[in-house]
Amino acid sequence: MSVDNTSLTQEEIDFLAQATLSRRIANRGDVTALDRVESGTLKYALGRAKNFGPPVQGGFRFYVKGNRNQKIQWWQGADLLTFDNQQTLSDMRFDVGKGHLGYELIYDTIERNGIRVDYNKGIREGQSDKSVLERVVNIIEQTMDDVEYAWMNDLRKRFMTDNYDEARCFTGRAGLIDATTNTTGTIGGRSRSNRMFQHQLITGVTVDTLPTAFFKMIRAANRRAGGTKVDYVSCGDTVYNTLVDLFVGTSTVSGKFDYRAAREFAQKKGEKFNISMPQDCFAYEDTLIVNDPVYELLDIDYPTAPTPWAKRLDMWNFSHFGIIPVISEMNVPHPMPYNQRLTRTSVHGEWTVWCDLPSSQGVMGLS
Numbered sequence: 603m604s605v606d607n608t609s610l611t612q613e614e615i616d617f618l619a620q621a622t623l624s625r626r627i628a629n630r631g632d633v634t635a636l637d638r639v640e641s642g643t644l645k646y647a648l649g650r651a652k653n654f655g656p657p658v659q660g661g662f663r664f665y666v667k668g669n670r671n672q673k674i675q676w677w678q679g680a681d682l683l684t685f686d687n688q689q690t691l692s693d694m695r696f697d698v699g700k701g702h703l704g705y706e707l708i709y710d711t712i713e714r715n716g717i718r719v720d721y722n723k724g725i726r727e728g729q730s731d732k733s734v735l736e737r738v739v740n741i742i743e744q745t746m747d748d749v750e751y752a753w754m755n756d757l758r759k760r761f762m763t764d765n766y767d768e769a770r771c772f773t774g775r776a777g778l779i780d781a782t783t784n785t786t787g788t789i790g791g792r793s794r795s796n797r798m799f800q801h802q803l804i805t806g807v808t809v810d811t812l813p814t815a816f817f818k819m820i821r822a823a824n825r826r827a828g829g830t831k832v833d834y835v836s837c838g839d840t841v842y843n844t845l846v847d848l849f850v851g852t853s854t855v856s857g858k859f860d861y862r863a864a865r866e867f868a869q870k871k872g873e874k875f876n877i878s879m880p881q882d883c884f885a886y887e888d889t890l891i892v893n894d895p896v897y898e899l900l901d902i903d904y905p906t907a908p909t910p911w912a913k914r915l916d917m918w919n920f921s922h923f924g925i926i927p928v929i930s931e932m933n934v935p936h937p938m939p940y941n942q943r944l945t946r947t948s949v950h951g952e953w954t955v956w957c958d959l960p961s962s963q964g965v966m967g968l969s
Contacts, residue, residue, distance in 0.1 A: 641896040643836045643918075644758040648927065650920040657928055657954065661697040664790065664958040668692075668798045694790025694799075696956040698928055699765075699772035703753050703949040707745060710943065712738060721943065753931065753949055758896050759903065761925060761955060775916065778923075778957050781805075781909040781965045789960055802917070802964035805909070812844055812968070816915075819964040820889075823917055826961035830921035834890045838897035838912035840968055845891060909967035917964035928952035 654662055672686050709719045717737060760768070764777030778789050784803040785794050792799045802823045807815045824831045837845070897911040904911070934948040957963060 641758055641894045642890075642892050643834075643894045643896065644754075644761050644925075646834060646890070646892075647761065647918075647920065647925045651925055651927055654926055657698045657952075661695055662926065662954055662956060664694045664696070664956060666692055666694055666798075666958055692792065694792055694956075694958055696790055696954050697772060698926075698952050698954045699760075699768075699770060701757070701760075701771070701951045701953070703749065703756075704946060705745065705749055705949075706944050706946050707742065708944045712741060719943075721938075749949060753951075755899075757951070757953070759900060761953075762896055762900060763904070772953055772955050774955055778955065779916065779960070779963050779965050781914055781967050784960075789957065794960075799960050801960040804964075804966040806969045807966050808969055809844055812841075813848055815966055816845075819917060819966060823919060823962050823964045826959075827919050827922065828959060828962070830919055830962065832889055832917045832919050832962070832964070834892070834918040834920060835915065836892045836894045836897070836918070837915040838901070838910070839893065840910075840912040841915045842891075842893035844968070913968035915966050915968075917966075919959070919962040922959035922962045923957045924955070926954040926956065928954065 675684055677683060709721075713719055760771055761774050762776060763774045764780075765771040765774050766777065779801045780787060781803070782805070783794070784800040787794055789799050789801075794800050802819050804815045804819055820832050897914065900907075900911040929950060929952040932950045934950055936946040936948065938945055
């Protein structure tokens with residue numbers, strides 16, 4: 603095939619793919635994406651993420667300590683004084699999960715869009731017509747748009763779930779802050795039978811008991827949060843609808859709070875952390891309350907969960923809970939195989955979810 607201004611070399615396609623992958627597209631045209639939802643919880647967590655440096659031996663260790671549980675000895679005269687040697691220092695360990703998402707750009711797809719491909723190497727870049735290059739970039743951009751959403755969509759689910767179905771993945775929120783028990787299992791390698799490693803948990807909550815349970819849990823979590831406080835609440839549809847009734851009221855019961863002002867405050871707080879909050883959110887006493895659409899997606903993926911995601915509410919203290927993006931998102935282009943006419947690209951990422959003060963976190967489930 604002769605090379606003219608209507609054909610691309612394999613080198614040019616590789617160059618375009620790498621250039622497109624290295625930047626974020628500001629405007630992807632008029633293509634309407636179907637079946638996509640936004641969510642704020644993972645974005646909020648990423649906005650609060652801390653840099654702990656590189657992992658060692660595949661994970662991170664957090665040193666924690668409890669109380670000595672030693673009492674003052676009261677004495678007089680020649681009483682013998684007692685001495686106690688207690689070791690209160692221990693650690694919690696959280697492993698890194700390494701993720702990969704691979705996709706292909708088949709050259710035949712480009713040719714079916716009216717662009718010929720010259721597979722010879724060694725031809726200098728820049729010989730192709732600008733309109734031809736733009737058409738190929740459009741194809742690559744739309745592919746990358748799909749890949750980015752697939753990547754973030756799965757990551758936000760993994761961030762929320764226990765990931766017992768993926769042994770090589772990190773342990774997510776539901777694995778660290780269990781919605782069914784806070785006395786069995788482990789967190790960070792430590793047994794929850796020890797009260798120091800127990801989170802706040804209330805199950806069997808009803809519509810009538812939700813207001814009391816809500817404030818009871820916030821109080822308990824803040825009391826054991828080392829001077830910090832719950833700053834974010836996420837929940838499924840059923841819980842959120844009930845909370846809105848408390849704020850807005852019904853035809854027979856007046857609302858208890860100014861819902862409009864609470865929503866405006868929530869949007870402003872989202873702007874502070876440079877994240878786009880879902881429309882279904884409000885704030886109470888500086889605490890964001892978000893109806894995250896990821897709960898609906900998780901209900902679809904895990905319909906038999908002991909606590910349905912629509913009926914789950916999570917209270918987060920991001921001073922003691924977070925996600926560590928060891929490698930946020932690395933795109934690795936691969937050369938064309940000798941026996942196929944395509945190019946492959948890997949999206950690589952490494953993450954850890956951690957919690958060094960379980961008592962500052964809470965979860966409740968509606969009956």
